[in-house]
Amino acid sequence: MAGMFGTDDGVTNAASKAAFKTGLNKVYTWYTGGFIAFVIVLAILEQMGLTRQWIGLIFLLATIGLYAGIGIMSRTTDAAEYYVAGRRVPAVYNGMATGADWMSAASFIGMAGTLYLTGYSGLAFIMGWTGGYCLVAFLLAPYLRKFGQFTIPDFLGERYGGNLPRFIGVVAAILCSFTYVVAQIYGVGLITARLSGVAFELGIFLGLGGILVCSFLGGMRAVTWTQVAQYIILIVAYMIPVIWLSVKQTSVPVPQAIYGFQLQKVTAKEKELTTNAKELEVRDVFKQRSVALAEKLKDPATALAADKAAAEKAVADLKAANGALAAITAAEKTLAAVPKDVDAAKKSWTAAKAAADTKARPLNGMPPHAQQFAGDPNGDAAAQKAYDVSRRNFLALIFCLMVGTAALPHILMRYYTVPSVKEARESVTWSLFFIFLLYFTAPALAVLVKYEVFTLVVGTPFNALPEWIAAWNKVDPTLLSVVDINKDGLLQLNELSIGGDIIVLAAPAIGGLPYVVSGLVAAGGLAAALSTADGLLLTIANALSHDLYYKMIDPNASTARRVTISKVLLLVVALAAAYVAAQKPADILFLVSAAFSFAAAAFFPALTLGIFWKRATGIAASLGMVAGLGTTFYYMITTQPWMRGLFGITSPVQLWWDIQPISAGLFGVPIGFAVIILVSLVTPAPSKKIQELVEHVRYPTLRAA
Numbered sequence: 001m002a003g004m005f006g007t008d009d010g011v012t013n014a015a016s017k018a019a020f021k022t023g024l025n026k027v028y029t030w031y032t033g034g035f036i037a038f039v040i041v042l043a044i045l046e047q048m049g050l051t052r053q054w055i056g057l058i059f060l061l062a063t064i065g066l067y068a069g070i071g072i073m074s075r076t077t078d079a080a081e082y083y084v085a086g087r088r089v090p091a092v093y094n095g096m097a098t099g100a101d102w103m104s105a106a107s108f109i110g111m112a113g114t115l116y117l118t119g120y121s122g123l124a125f126i127m128g129w130t131g132g133y134c135l136v137a138f139l140l141a142p143y144l145r146k147f148g149q150f151t152i153p154d155f156l157g158e159r160y161g162g163n164l165p166r167f168i169g170v171v172a173a174i175l176c177s178f179t180y181v182v183a184q185i186y187g188v189g190l191i192t193a194r195l196s197g198v199a200f201e202l203g204i205f206l207g208l209g210g211i212l213v214c215s216f217l218g219g220m221r222a223v224t225w226t227q228v229a230q231y232i233i234l235i236v237a238y239m240i241p242v243i244w245l246s247v248k249q250t251s252v253p254v255p256q257a258i259y260g261f262q263l264q265k266v267t268a269k270e271k272e273l274t275t276n277a278k279e280l281e282v283r284d285v286f287k288q289r290s291v292a293l294a295e296k297l298k299d300p301a302t303a304l305a306a307d308k309a310a311a312e313k314a315v316a317d318l319k320a321a322n323g324a325l326a327a328i329t330a331a332e333k334t335l336a337a338v339p340k341d342v343d344a345a346k347k348s349w350t351a352a353k354a355a356a357d358t359k360a361r362p363l364n365g366m367p368p369h370a371q372q373f374a375g376d377p378n379g380d381a382a383a384q385k386a387y388d389v390s391r392r393n394f395l396a397l398i399f400c401l402m403v404g405t406a407a408l409p410h411i412l413m414r415y416y417t418v419p420s421v422k423e424a425r426e427s428v429t430w431s432l433f434f435i436f437l438l439y440f441t442a443p444a445l446a447v448l449v450k451y452e453v454f455t456l457v458v459g460t461p462f463n464a465l466p467e468w469i470a471a472w473n474k475v476d477p478t479l480l481s482v483v484d485i486n487k488d489g490l491l492q493l494n495e496l497s498i499g500g501d502i503i504v505l506a507a508p509a510i511g512g513l514p515y516v517v518s519g520l521v522a523a524g525g526l527a528a529a530l531s532t533a534d535g536l537l538l539t540i541a542n543a544l545s546h547d548l549y550y551k552m553i554d555p556n557a558s559t560a561r562r563v564t565i566s567k568v569l570l571l572v573v574a575l576a577a578a579y580v581a582a583q584k585p586a587d588i589l590f591l592v593s594a595a596f597s598f599a600a601a602a603f604f605p606a607l608t609l610g611i612f613w614k615r616a617t618g619i620a621a622s623l624g625m626v627a628g629l630g631t632t633f634y635y636m637i638t639t640q641p642w643m644r645g646l647f648g649i650t651s652p653v654q655l656w657w658d659i660q661p662i663s664a665g666l667f668g669v670p671i672g673f674a675v676i677i678l679v680s681l682v683t684p685a686p687s688k689k690i691q692e693l694v695e696h697v698r699y700p701t702l703r704a705a
Contacts, residue, residue: 017419021090032232038062043516052515059519060192063233063526064209067226074222087416089224091423095430097224098414100231100531102129102435104184104592108234108528109191111439112507113500115446119369121394122446126439128398130432132405137428140406141415143611145424147693151416151539152409152603153547159610160618161690163552168625172602173409173543175629178577180410180595181536185581187529190501191522201582208578223534224417230527235437237524240517241507242441245448248511255444262447267370269454273493274362281486282494286359293353297346304338304345311335364494369450389658396663397593403669404596407603409543410535449503452510458493465491468509472502480506537577541570593662594636601628601668609676614694617686620679628672635664 042055089097107129115122147155153173157166185204192203246255249262273279296303315331317323339345358365367374373394375386405411414431415424457466462484472480479499482491505525508517545566550557557565602625609616637643639653640661659666685691 046516055519059523063523070226071222089417091426094427096231097227098431099434100227101535103528104532111442112445113503116503117500124397128401132402133432135406141424142421160621162618164622170543176595176598177536177539181577182581183592184529184533191526227531230531234524234527237520242445245511259444282492286356290356396666400663400665403604404600407599410539540573541566544569597665600665601632605672614691617680617683620676624672624676627675628668632664632668
């Protein structure tokens with residue numbers, strides 16, 4: 001196994017390539033069998049009395065130790081091995097590694113959760129992300145492999161003939177990759193905390209050790225073979241609870257086939273819950289809360305003074321009457337929860353009113369699962385506008401995710417690692433297949449979990465709720481909480497607050513599976529987050545060490561020095577990303593989607609025009625990348641709540657054509673194309689050498705590799 005991962009020798013002929021692939025097949029067959037045996041042994045030990053905490057710790061330590069072992073065996077100081085795994089990764093394994101690189105915490109943890117909360121509109125993520133791989137296959141992967149560089153900024157520098165496009169590419173690659181990696185490390189912290197029981201912040205840095213040991217020593221070679229191992233774990237972990245829920249509910253072990261059947265049941269239950277008398281009671285309480293909070297916000301200073309005086313009086317009265325200790329403690333907590341000043345009160349009450357408004361709507365604020373868009377195309381003017389805006393944002397999100405997928409540096413880098421252009425194309429096909437396995441299953445998982453919650457959890461007495469509700473409430477009350485609003489002792493849907501990020505992680509417990517499967521799913525989520533984080537950190541470190549340092553600052557730097565600098569930078573960037581993630585800056589889905597918009601606006605116009613239009617010039621590409629990225633960034637910081645707060649923007653939000661900030665790339669991409677085309681037409685054409693290079697790359701690859 002060490003020889004398989006650790007050799008620096010090139011694979012130069014068909015026989016050695018075949019032997020190399022045969023060896024890989026044996027290694028990963030044994031690995032898969034060993035992993036399944038490991039899970040079975042843990043399941044037996046659980047039945048014999050092994051505690052959940054020990055199961056979680058064993059999963060955490062065993063998987064991170066496995067990845068560390070592969071990373072150590074794959075260590076290298078050879079530049080080609082470190083940056084592009086020696087360009088010898090077979091297509092099927094590169095497809096598997098790309099699948100793991102792609103299946104981030106957002107895909108593994110967030111996808112089914114988003115579909116659970118948003119229904120049909122969540123399919124925009126699946127259509128956008130999978131459609132993006134079609135663009136990669138047809139427009140980019142084969143041609144980028146033919147150019148033969150190490151990184152995307154490297155391609156920009158060679159194609160556009162200068163350091164300015166390369167430098168802008170470095171900045172853009174760092175921006176979108178850093179935004180993305182923060183989301184992954186946040187996911188690592190969440191899963192590690194669930195597995196080991198440690199605090200979220202400590203979980204981040206424990207997971208960070210696993211990330212670093214995979215990529216620090218061996219670069220792309222270590223990351224590639226680790227990602228193959230991680231894909232096997234994450235896909236097994238994802239499939240088991242979905243198949244189990246499918247069998248439990250329908251006796252059919254093919255969840256994708258019974259998805260529509262269960263959706264009909266969910267739709268019928270939604271109609272019942274919408275008119276249920278108890279649900280109406282709860283929604284009325286939240287409506288009253290919203291009205292009361294609106295009154296407070298009219299004069300927050302007076303309302304705050306009244307709240308504080310009432311809370312102080314309650315404590316004083318209880319103490320004077322020698323009230324019960326529990327009552328006094330509760331009153332003191334109420335007093336401590338009173339906002340400290342008017343600004344804090346306005347912020348707290350505004351957030352509480354928004355939450356109450358959501359809870360006052362049917363189905364806990366969720367749209368009917370099968371409803372395509374909000375509003376009604378045949379309704380009144382307001383309903384028609386809501387329908388148009390919803391549909392517009394659905395299509396805008398698909399566009400941004402498709403184009404962003406096709407331009408993400410850490411994904412495109414993977415196609416530099418295969419031996420030939422032909423295998424680059426095959427690799428994209430394999431990538432699509434391995435990604436399809438998860439994405440085709442996510443909608444089914446969302447519906448199966450929703451059916452379980454609607455039929456078996458809602459209506460249950462509070463003293464008989466499933467154990468998983470209390471367990472996840474302890475991990476993070478903001479992700480899952482229950483409150484008996486109408487004091488009837490039964491849980492109504494609008495009394496349950498559940499975050500999308502726990503739908504997948506809690507699925508085994510929701511389905512009644514042994515805890516070992518929960519540990520397996522958490523390990524799968526950890527594999528997804530670690531694999532993507534590895535690729536992203538490597539992208540950032542390589543952009544700084546190869547493109548900035550070696551190509552622009554010190555072209556005479558030795559190979560060993562370049563690789564060493566890359567390792568040091570990888571460590572620095574990883575620690576910075578972990579620090580930002582520990583602050584819990586925003587939800588995973590927004591951070592990931594922002595990265596797609598940044599990548600789309602910065603890279604897609606420059607890459608596609610650079611490949612297919614030999615007249616595109618370097619200054620035009622530079623201005624186009626800056627214009628596209630600048631437009632996207634401006635729209636995000638002026639419309640997205642968290643970024644508005646970060647940059648201190650207080651002016652009213654003004655959406656362009658009602659497009660949400662998650663789809664900001666919709667404006668940046670066409671501006672990038674327009675600037676590159678217009679500026680290219682009024683600036684001198686590229687050199688004959690570059691134009692011939694573009695011709696050579698495009699047409700021979702269309703015939704054969």
